[in-house]
Structure formats: structure tokens, C-alpha cells
Amino acid sequence: GEDVEQSLFLSVREGDSSVINCTYTDSSSTYLYWYKQEPGAGLQLLTYIFSNMDMKQDQRLTVLLNKKDKHLSLRIADTQTGDSAIYFCAEQDSGGYQKVTFGTGTKLQVIP
Amino acid sequence: DTGVSQNPRHKITKRGQNVTFRCDPISEHNRLYWYRQTLGQGPEFLTYFQNEAQLEKSRLLSDRFSAERPKGSFSTLEIQRTEQGDSAMYLCASSLGLAGNQQTQYFGPGTRLLVL
Numbered sequence: 001g002e003d004v005e006q007s008l009f010l011s012v013r014e015g016d017s018s019v020i021n022c023t024y025t026d027s028s029s030t031y032l033y034w035y036k037q038e039p040g041a042g043l044q045l046l047t048y049i050f051s052n053m054d055m056k057q058d059q060r061l062t063v064l065l066n067k068k069d070k071h072l073s074l075r076i077a078d079t080q081t082g083d084s085a086i087y088f089c090a091e092q093d094s095g096g097y098q099k100v101t102f103g104t105g106t107k108l109q110v111i112p
Numbered sequence: 113d114t115g116v117s118q119n120p121r122h123k124i125t126k127r128g129q130n131v132t133f134r135c136d137p138i139s140e141h142n143r144l145y146w147y148r149q150t151l152g153q154g155p156e157f158l159t160y161f162q163n164e165a166q167l168e169k170s171r172l173l174s175d176r177f178s179a180e181r182p183k184g185s186f187s188t189l190e191i192q193r194t195e196q197g198d199s200a201m202y203l204c205a206s207s208l209g210l211a212g213n214q215q216t217q218y219f220g221p222g223t224r225l226l227v228l
Contacts, residue, residue: 004154033216042116042203043155043219088154097143097168098215102154 002026004103006089011109018076020106022089025070029091030098032065034074037086037105046074046087076108084110114138116220118204124226125194132190133223135204142209144187145217146179148172149201158202161187162209194227201225 003025012018024032030051035043049056049063049072056063062075076083086105093099117136125131137144142163147155158177160168163184173179176194181187191198201224205217 031216035219040224042118042221043205045216045218048216090154092215097160097162099157099168100145100217102156104152104154 002029002091002093002099002101004089004091004101006087006103006106008104009107009109011111012079013111014079014081016079018074018079018083018108018110020074020076020087020089020108022072022074022103023070024072024089024091024101024103026091026093026101027070028094030094031092032063032072033088033090033092033100034061034063035088035090035102037088039085043088079108079110081110081112084108116204116206116218118202118220118223120223121221122224122226124228126228127194127196129194130190130192131194131225132188133202133204133225135187135189135206135220137185137187137204137206138218139185140208141206141218142184143207143215143217144181145205145207146187146189147203147205149203149222150199155203158189191225194225196227199225199227 033048034046060077089103144161146158149155161181201222204220207215
């Protein structure tokens with residue numbers, strides 16, 4: 001079955017760049033997502049990338065996809081204290097009800 | 113606010129009681145999903161509706177769980193005879209549901225359940 005893996009924790013200083021990594025197993029994934037979850041809240045969609053793209057940039061966010069290695073990363077430039085949250089990588093099936101499988105999340109701590 | 117809404121936001125109940133949660137999806141979205149999230153984990157799929165039809169159920173959805181979407185708009189998730197292991201955040205998501213188009217799921221704020 002599908003599996004999505006992420007490192008559990010990342011700590012960066014305010015103003016530095018953060019890079020959160022993710023690996024997935026389903027080669028038929030069509031879309032890959034990054035969601036942000038703040039304490040006690042639901043998931044906020046940050047960005048997504050279609051599987052035929054290598055890179056997508058959206059303001060401070062850059063998503064890189066290496067489809068051969070099934071590796072996805074999220075780079076946050078100029079990280080702010082408000083970026084402290086848990087970041088979930090997710091991959092979406094191409095068929096059926098287009099099931100989304102989430103990773104366990106990476107907790108980003110931004111140190112002032 | 114036209115996002116996904118869920119009620120209640122928090123629920124504390126005693127073991128053995130029944131609870132019901134409600135989800136109101138984004139109005140034009142045909143697809144509705146329920147997920148469960150336990151501490152330190154990502155959301156795990158429970159069930160999915162296309163309009164009023166429940167088309168997929170996870171093995172996580174025991175027979176104590178039932179979900180409905182009677183008119184293809186809001187949905188309810190009921191847990192009967194709650195157990196302490198049911199304590200979790202229950203998340204609802206919706207997506208447009210148009211064939212051949214990207215199906216981003218938008219999430220509600222969740223209902224946090226604590227079973228004592």
C-alpha cells in the first residue's frame with residue numbers, strides 16, 4: 001500500500017530557510033500536497049504540485065519533486081515564528097476516489 | 113466564511129455513550145471525506161461520499177461508526193458505545209468532485225473527542 005514518510009522534527013532560526021523532506025512509495029501519484037497544521041486546528045492547504053512538474057514556487061514556498069526517487073521537499077524562505085507548525089506531506093492516487101495518504105508530519109520549530 | 117465547518121469543536125464524553133459530529137462542506141463540493149487523527153500522526157482516511165452516496169469505507173471504520181450525508185450537503189459521523197481508543201481529532205474535508213480535474217481536499221477545523 002501507499003506509504004509517506006517524513007522526519008519528525010526540524011528546528012531553524014528566524015530568517016533562515018527551512019527544508020522539510022518527504023518520501024512516498026506510490027508511483028501512480030498524480031498530485032502531492034503540503035498542508036500546515038497549527039496546534040488544535042485543522043489542516044491548511046499550503047501548496048501542491050502535479051507529478052509531471054519538477055518545481056513549483058509560490059511566494060516564500062518552493063516545492064521540489066524528484067519523481068524518480070519519489071522525494072518531495074518544501075522550502076520555506078525567510079522562516080518566521082508564525083511558520084511554527086506541523087507540516088504534512090500527502091500524496092493522491094490517480095484512480096478510484098483519489099485517496100490521499102498523509103505522512104506523520106514534521107514539526108517545525110522556529111527559534112527567534 | 114465559505115470554508116468547511118465542523119461542530120462541535122470539542123466533545124468530552126464518558127465511555128459507552130454515543131456521540132455525533134457534523135460537517136458542512138464547501139457549498140459546491142460534491143465529495144466529502146472523514147478522517148481520524150491521533151496524536152503525533154497524520155490524518156487517516158475513514159470514509160468518503162460522492163454526493164449522498166457513501167462509496168468507500170476504511171477498515172478503521174468499525175461497526176460502531178456510521179456516517180451519513182442524506183441530502184448530499186452536510187454529513188454526520190456517529191460513534192456508538194464510545195471507547196477510550198476513539199479519542200482523537202475527527203477531520204472532515206471536501207473537494208469539487210469533477211471528473212478529470214485535480215481534487216484538492218479542503219479541511220475543516222476538526223472535532224476533538226475525548227472519551228473518559
